[in-house]
Amino acid sequence: MRVILTEPEPGMADSLVSLLSVNDETEIVGLAQDGLETAQMAVQVRPDVLLVHENMPAVDGYDVCRLVKMAAPAVACVLVVDRNDPTVVPRAMLAGANALLSPDSKTDQVMEIIEACAGGSNIVHSEEYAAVTDPTKMPMTVGLISAKDGIGKTTLAVNLSALFAQRFPDSVVLADMYAQLGDVGLLLNLPPQGSLVDLADYADELDIELVNTHLSTHRNGLRVLCGATTPKPVGLEVISVPYMASLLGILRRNYRFLLCDLPPTLWSGSLYVLSRCQIVLVITNLFELTTIRDTNSLLRIIIDGGYASEANVRLVVNRAAPQDRFSASDLEDATGMKIDFTLPNDTETVVTAGNRGEPFVLEQPRAPVSRGIAKLADAIVESIAGPAEQPALGGVDGQPVIDQSSKE
Numbered sequence: 001m002r003v004i005l006t007e008p009e010p011g012m013a014d015s016l017v018s019l020l021s022v023n024d025e026t027e028i029v030g031l032a033q034d035g036l037e038t039a040q041m042a043v044q045v046r047p048d049v050l051l052v053h054e055n056m057p058a059v060d061g062y063d064v065c066r067l068v069k070m071a072a073p074a075v076a077c078v079l080v081v082d083r084n085d086p087t088v089v090p091r092a093m094l095a096g097a098n099a100l101l102s103p104d105s106k107t108d109q110v111m112e113i114i115e116a117c118a119g120g121s122n123i124v125h126s127e128e129y130a131a132v133t134d135p136t137k138m139p140m141t142v143g144l145i146s147a148k149d150g151i152g153k154t155t156l157a158v159n160l161s162a163l164f165a166q167r168f169p170d171s172v173v174l175a176d177m178y179a180q181l182g183d184v185g186l187l188l189n190l191p192p193q194g195s196l197v198d199l200a201d202y203a204d205e206l207d208i209e210l211v212n213t214h215l216s217t218h219r220n221g222l223r224v225l226c227g228a229t230t231p232k233p234v235g236l237e238v239i240s241v242p243y244m245a246s247l248l249g250i251l252r253r254n255y256r257f258l259l260c261d262l263p264p265t266l267w268s269g270s271l272y273v274l275s276r277c278q279i280v281l282v283i284t285n286l287f288e289l290t291t292i293r294d295t296n297s298l299l300r301i302i303i304d305g306g307y308a309s310e311a312n313v314r315l316v317v318n319r320a321a322p323q324d325r326f327s328a329s330d331l332e333d334a335t336g337m338k339i340d341f342t343l344p345n346d347t348e349t350v351v352t353a354g355n356r357g358e359p360f361v362l363e364q365p366r367a368p369v370s371r372g373i374a375k376l377a378d379a380i381v382e383s384i385a386g387p388a389e390q391p392a393l394g395g396v397d398g399q400p401v402i403d404q405s406s407k408e
C-alpha cells in the first residue's frame with residue numbers, strides 16, 4: 001500500500017509514520033505540509049491512500065478531498081480530524097472522503113481503515129470496472145421481438161448469436177424467453193440442460209453457478225438458456241419481473257453479450273426485459289398488411305410506453321423479396337420509422353440449415369442472408385464499442401460485407 005501523509009505542523013505526523021513504518025506492506029511515498037501541496041502530490045504520485053488532516057494551511061482537508069476526487073478518483077482519501085464532532089461526517093461525505101480517522105481511533109482501527117481503503121482502490125483492476133469503463137468490454141443486452149410469430153425472428157436470433165459467439169468466445173448467451181414452445185434449442189440441435197421455466201423455481205436463490213448448470217452449449221461455444229424443457233401450460237406470472245431482474249443481472253455480469261428471443265406476447269416480464277436492452281430489434285416483413293399494422297402497434301407500445309427509446313430500436317425487415325406485396329416506403333410511412341436493415345429471402349439456405357440444427361451463418365457464411373446478418377452484427381457491436389471491433393464480425397474470409405440495408 002502506497003500512502004501519502006500530511007503534516008500541517010511539525011511533528012503532527014510522527015505517530016502515523018511510526019505506525020505505518022512497522023508494516024512491511026505499507027510504503028510512505030510522500031509527506032505534504034499544506035493543502036495545495038497535498039492535492040498536487042496526490043495527483044502526481046497517485047498513492048493508494050491519502051491521509052489528509054482536516055485543518056491544512058492554504059486549502060483545508062475537505063477541499064483537498066474534493067480536488068483529489070476530481071483529478072485522481074482512484075486515490076482513497078482518509079480525513080484525519082482532531083475532534084469528535086457529528087457535523088464532520090456529512091461534511092466529509094460531501095467532500096468525497098472515503099473514511100475518517102478520529103482522535104480516539106485505535107492502532108488496529110487505523111490499519112483496518114487504511115487497508116480497507118487501499119483494497120477499494122483495487123477495483124480499477126477488476127472485471128466489473130472494465131465492464132463499466134471500457135467500451136470493448138461493456139455488457140450488451142439485445143432483445144429481438146416481432147408483432148407475430150412466423151416472421152423468422154427466432155432463426156435470426158440463433159444465427160446472430162452464433163456470429164457473436166464466433167467473434168467473442170465464451171462471452172455470449174442466447175436466452176429463449178418463450179416459456180412454452182420455444183424453438184431456440186431445436187434450431188441449434190441442443191438438448192436442454194435446463195430452462196427458463198426450470199430456473200424460475202429457484203428465483204430467490206439464483207447465482208451464476210446455478211444458472212450455468214441450466215445453460216446448454218453449442219459446438220462454437222454459444223451458451224443457450226432454453227425456454228422450457230417440456231411443453232406444458234405455464235402461467236406468465238412464473239416469469240416475473242423480480243425473477244427477470246435477478247436472471248438478467250447475473251447473466252450481464254458474467255457474459256458480455258446477452259441476446260433475448262422474446263415472444264410477441266407482451267406481459268410485465270417481457271416488457272421488463274425490453275427495458276433492460278441496449279438494442280431492441282423489431283423484426284417484420286413486407287408480406288402482409290396485418291404484419292405492418294401490428295408492427296406499428298408493437299412499436300407504439302414499447303416506445304410510447306417507455307420500455308425502449310426510439311434511439312435504441314432498430315427496424316429490421318426479414319425475408320425481403322422482389323415479389324413482396326408492400327414496399328419499404330409503405331412500412332416506413334406506416335410506422336414513422338426508417339428501416340435500419342433489410343435481410344434477403346433465402347428459403348433454401350435457411351430451411352436446410354434449420355432442419356439440420358446448424359446456424360447457416362457458420363455453414364454458409366457467403367450466402368446473402370449470412371452476409372446481411374453479419375452486417376447487422378457489426379452495427380450492433382459498433383453502436384456500443386465503436387468501430388474498432390467491427391471488421392472481424394462482418395468480414396468473410398477477409399472480404400467486405402455486401403450492404404443489405406434498404407437505405408443504401
